[in-house]
Every structure is written in structure tokens, then in C-alpha cells.
Amino acid sequence: MIKGKDFIITALQPWDINIGSNVKDIAAEIAKNNRVLYINTPRKLKEGTPMLQQISENLWTLNFPFSVFPFNF
Numbered sequence: 130m131i132k133g134k135d136f137i138i139t140a141l142q143p144w145d146i147n148i149g150s151n152v153k154d155i156a157a158e159i160a161k162n163n164r165v166l167y168i169n170t171p172r173k174l175k176e177g178t179p180m181l182q183q184i185s186e187n188l189w190t191l192n193f194p195f196s197v198f199p200f201n202f
Contacts, residue, residue, distance in 0.1 A: 132162040139168045144190045160188035169193065 136159050140152040144167055156167050164187045171193040182190045 134163045136163055136165045138165060141170055143169045160185060163187060166191055
């Protein structure tokens with residue numbers, strides 16, 4: 130078992146969408162014994178949404194205040 134480490138997790142699934150996701154479940158499980166930073170996909174945020182939010186004792190999400198557009202149009 131890994132304990133006391135730092136993890137950064139990136140995924141296509143935003144944390145605040147209320148549907149099940151393996152990556153969210155894995156992040157929550159890892160956070161039981163380690164610090165986890167879950168990076169949400171870049172998207173437009175509502176004004177006043179904090180960039181860094183604490184979900185639990187060892188789990189935080191990082192929100193980007195911008196959208197990314199593809200360059201291959």
C-alpha cells in the first residue's frame with residue numbers, strides 16, 4: 130500500500146458532474162492515504178468559482194478559468 134505520497138490526476142471527467150466515473154473513484158481511494166490534486170478539464174467557469182477546492186482532507190480539485198479550443202480547424 131502506498132502512503133504519504135502526492136498524486137496529480139488529470140482526466141476528461143470533471144469532478145463536479147454527478148455521474149459515476151472510474152477516475153473519480155480511483156482518486157478518492159488514493160486520497161485515503163495520500164494527497165491528491167485532481168485537475169479538471171479546462172472549461173468556462175461561473176464567476177466566483179474558486180480555482181482550488183478542497184473535496185476532502187486529502188483531495189483537492191483544480192479548476193482552470195479558461196476554455197481550450199482545438200487548433201486543427
